[in-house]
Amino acid sequence: MSVLIVGSTALDSIKTPKTENPRLLGGSASHAAIAASFFSPVKLVGVVGDDFPKRYIQLYKRHRIDREGLQILPGKTFHWSGEYEVNMNNRRTLLTELGVFETFVPTLPNLHQKSQFVLLANIAPSLQQHVLNQMQRPKFVAADTMDLWLNIALPDLLKLIKRLDAFILNDSEAHQLTREDNVFAALKKIHKLGPKYVIIKKGSHGSILSGPRGFFICPAYPLHTIVDPTGAGDSFVGGLMGYLATAQGSIDENIRRAMIYGSVVASFCCEGFGVMRTTRITKAQIEQRVKELSRLTRF
Amino acid sequence: MSVLIVGSTALDSIKTPKTENPRLLGGSASHAAIAASFFSPVKLVGVVGDDFPKRYIQLYKRHRIDREGLQILPGKTFHWSGEYEVNMNNRRTLLTELGVFETFVPTLPNLHQKSQFVLLANIAPSLQQHVLNQMQRPKFVAADTMDLWLNIALPDLLKLIKRLDAFILNDSEAHQLTREDNVFAALKKIHKLGPKYVIIKKGSHGSILSGPRGFFICPAYPLHTIVDPTGAGDSFVGGLMGYLATAQGSIDENIRRAMIYGSVVASFCCEGFGVMRTTRITKAQIEQRVKELSRLTRF
Numbered sequence: 283m284s285v286l287i288v289g290s291t292a293l294d295s296i297k298t299p300k301t302e303n304p305r306l307l308g309g310s311a312s313h314a315a316i317a318a319s320f321f322s323p324v325k326l327v328g329v330v331g332d333d334f335p336k337r338y339i340q341l342y343k344r345h346r347i348d349r350e351g352l353q354i355l356p357g358k359t360f361h362w363s364g365e366y367e368v369n370m371n372n373r374r375t376l377l378t379e380l381g382v383f384e385t386f387v388p389t390l391p392n393l394h395q396k397s398q399f400v401l402l403a404n405i406a407p408s409l410q411q412h413v414l415n416q417m418q419r420p421k422f423v424a425a426d427t428m429d430l431w432l433n434i435a436l437p438d439l440l441k442l443i444k445r446l447d448a449f450i451l452n453d454s455e456a457h458q459l460t461r462e463d464n465v466f467a468a469l470k471k472i473h474k475l476g477p478k479y480v481i482i483k484k485g486s487h488g489s490i491l492s493g494p495r496g497f498f499i500c501p502a503y504p505l506h507t508i509v510d511p512t513g514a515g516d517s518f519v520g521g522l523m524g525y526l527a528t529a530q531g532s533i534d535e536n537i538r539r540a541m542i543y544g545s546v547v548a549s550f551c552c553e554g555f556g557v558m559r560t561t562r563i564t565k566a567q568i569e570q571r572v573k574e575l576s577r578l579t580r581f
Numbered sequence: 582m583s584v585l586i587v588g589s590t591a592l593d594s595i596k597t598p599k600t601e602n603p604r605l606l607g608g609s610a611s612h613a614a615i616a617a618s619f620f621s622p623v624k625l626v627g628v629v630g631d632d633f634p635k636r637y638i639q640l641y642k643r644h645r646i647d648r649e650g651l652q653i654l655p656g657k658t659f660h661w662s663g664e665y666e667v668n669m670n671n672r673r674t675l676l677t678e679l680g681v682f683e684t685f686v687p688t689l690p691n692l693h694q695k696s697q698f699v700l701l702a703n704i705a706p707s708l709q710q711h712v713l714n715q716m717q718r719p720k721f722v723a724a725d726t727m728d729l730w731l732n733i734a735l736p737d738l739l740k741l742i743k744r745l746d747a748f749i750l751n752d753s754e755a756h757q758l759t760r761e762d763n764v765f766a767a768l769k770k771i772h773k774l775g776p777k778y779v780i781i782k783k784g785s786h787g788s789i790l791s792g793p794r795g796f797f798i799c800p801a802y803p804l805h806t807i808v809d810p811t812g813a814g815d816s817f818v819g820g821l822m823g824y825l826a827t828a829q830g831s832i833d834e835n836i837r838r839a840m841i842y843g844s845v846v847a848s849f850c851c852e853g854f855g856v857m858r859t860t861r862i863t864k865a866q867i868e869q870r871v872k873e874l875s876r877l878t879r880f
Contacts, residue, residue: 369762463668465785466805486764487786488798499787499877501798506765538880578798579878581837 283527284323284348287315287520288388288413289403289426291328291352294556295363295377296510298370303510306556307338308362310403310426313513314520316557317547318401319345320568321524325394327351327413329386331359341561350391357382370508371485390416399527402446403516404428407438414445422526422533424448424479426519432458440475447533448479450519456482465490466497479537483515491541495534500541501579503549503571510555514548517560521547546571582826583622583647586614586819587687587712588702588725590627590651593855594662594676595809597669602809605855606637607661609702609725612812615856616846617700617823618644619867624693626650626712628685630658640860649690656681669807670784689715698826701745702815703727706737713744721825721832723747723778725818731757739774746832747778749818755781764789765796778836782814790840794833799840800878802848802870809854813847816859820846845870 294308311328318324325348332354342349358381366373388409395418402410402425410425417423425446431439432455443449449472453465462468465482469492472480479493486505491498522537522544529536546568553559593607610627617623624647631653641648657680665672687708694717701709701724709724716722724745730738731754742748748771752764761767764781768791771779778792785804790797821836821843828835845867852858 371762463670464805464807466803470805484786487783490803497803497877498880499800499803500880501878504765504789504796504798506763506769508763542880576880578796579800581797581799581841581875 283398284325285318285399285401285523285527286325286327286394286397287311287318287401287403287523288327288410289314289405289516290360290383291326291330292360292362292383293334294512295361296512296555297363297365297376298510299366299368303555305335305361306558307341308513308556309360310405310513310516313516313551313557313560314401314403314523315342315347316345316560317517317520317544317551318524318527319347320547320563320565321521321543322399322527324348324524325351325397327388327390327394329353329355329382331355331357331382334359341557345561351388351394353386355382364512366511370511388413398422399523400424401519401523402426402442403519407431407435407442411438411442411445414442422447424450424519424523426450426515427455429455429458443472444476446477448481449475449477450481450483452483452485452515466492469497479533481541483518485511485514488545489518489541491537493534493537498538498541500538500545501575503546503575504578505549505552508552509559511552513557514551517551518544518548520544542572542575543568546575582697583624584617584698584700584822584826585624585626585689585693585696586610586617586700586702586822587626587709588613588704588815589659589682590625590629591659591661591682592633593811594660595811595854596662596664596675597809598665598667602854604634604660605857606640607812607855608659609704609812609815612815612850612856612859613700613702613819613822614641614646615644615859616816616819616843616850617826618646619846619862619864620820620823620842621698621826623647623823624650624696626687626689626693628652628654628681630654630656630681633658640856644860650687650693652685654681658682663811665810669810687712697721698822699723700818700822701725701741702818706730706734706741710737710741710744713741721746723749723818723822725749725814726754728754728757742771743775745776747780748774748776749780749782751782751784751814765791768796778832780840782817784810784813787844788817788840790836792833792836797837797840799837799844800874802845802874803877804848804851807851808858810851812856813850816850817843817847819843841871841874842867845874
């Protein structure tokens with residue numbers, strides 16, 4: 283089954299202590315779509331300007347990503363520029379030019395509205411809701427978010443969370459949302475907002491799922507060097523949804539393994555700028571790391 | 582087989598945002614010894630003053646801890662007082678009275694010198710070395726440390742590390758020692774200092790082992806509430822060494838499971854002030870949490 287992925291499609295200029303790379307393919311939907319494409323067909327919904335490099339369209343194409351829902355409008359593509367500190371954990375935004383993204387309204391082609399698996403990657407929660415309003419009867423809806431929406435659009439976000447099967451956020455966002463320092467206490471509170479599955483991402487410390495079968499402690503794949511962590515969280519949710527959409531059996535049976543696959547794709551994402559590494563991985567390399575994660579956690 | 586545990590034996594006065602408790606049984610050796618006692622006989626080496634409460638001697642006794650190496654000297658027992666912040670991660674020292682600990686020289690009774698499993702719990706690295714100098718042919722020597730010794734006794738600590746089978750430290754200490762932000766890069770550098778096994782503790786994020794069979798990602802047991810994390814790291818190494826000392830088979834075969842047991846005892850430690858919770862656990866409760874950790878990480 284295919285996954286519908288809605289989010290931002292952007293150009294990222296990224297500076298790290300070692301190097302800098304201008305106008306990389308970025309945005310939550312780009313990272314998530316490429317990650318999901320290793321497991322299932324992807325329908326991408328987003329917007330780019332007429333300055334969007336043709337090579338990036340080709341790149342979507344190589345990953346067999348359906349682009350019917352990708353609007354190409356006169357104007358500039360959303361451009362984000364950021365800089366990472368030495369420890370690669372903290373980053374600061376140098377520049378945000380919204381361009382055509384400023385007035386983006388995600389309108390779904392007919393066929394897209396029947397999608398069973400929907401990933402609302404990080405964009406404004408009002409837009410995420412707008413997508414949900416167009417869906418017919420999705421089987422499984424997951425959404426990611428970011429601190430910005432907790433700061434400026436909390437009521438919208440809370441309305442959205444109620445309608446989700448799975449809500450995915452990182453540990454600092456979970457703290458901001460619940461005022462709980464303890465991640466398990468935070469998970470409990472977030473369940474009360476609606477979703478059956480809550481996943482808290484903890485970067486290099488892995489992630490935690492809370493669902494009907496209890497908790498799952500999902501490890502991060504051990505990396506000695508992080509080249510660029512931008513998009514790792516998006517790759518995680520993308521890989522997760524791609525895996526879920528094609529796996530046999532129930533969500534409950536598959537979601538742990540789906541997180542492991544998401545975690546593995548996210549690890550590759552960190553090994554290159556933008557999607558440079560992610561676009562070059564093979565299925566065999568993914569399976570290799572999944573096996574290693576199994577070995578690394580067995581006792 | 583028994584474990585020889587050398588370290589501090591202290592009285593801890595601990596303040597948390599919710600409550601405060603004066604003159605609890607504390608110190609690295611006390612926590613480690615009680616944790617180890619669930620798995621193997623323990624020989625404790627330390628020093629206390631003549632003000633040391635009889636009930637704490639009784640408590641050691643109840644855990645069948647050999648006290649031949651516990652010196653009781655005229656004067657005051659080492660007293661530490663600290664306060665935790667709301668998130669229970671950061672603590673500050675309010676007071677340190679060394680008392681008889683100031684001139685402590687760990688002298689091993691004859692029988693102790695033949696111990697096979699030796700845990701050098703956190704004390705000055707010169708004292709840890711002094712213990713090692715008295716040992717005859719130990720099979721497995723592990724040591725823990727703290728940031729203080731990295732600051733004021735680094736040359737001593739480096740000499741000690743060379744002589745260890747296993748070195749255990751927390752993530753911020755690993756960063757301080759190696760200047761590496763990445764935990765896997767830090768592990769690699771620490772191996773070069775000597776030890777075959779290096780374990781980095783990451784608090785609620787679990788711990789990572791690096792050894793001849795590669796990495797092991799050891800989860801922390803999920804806790805909703807942390808009453809007092811003091812001694813959790815000591816309980817972890819204590820449980821680990823206690824398990825190793827009695828397990829059949831090679832260290833390589835057992836060390837992962839030993840970390841899981843250590844992690845479980847540490848989780849109990851966090852659920853009460855001082856050793857209040859740890860001293861009340863049963864073997865069945867430990868096994869229950871080990872089983873749960875296995876379920877929580879399976880995929």
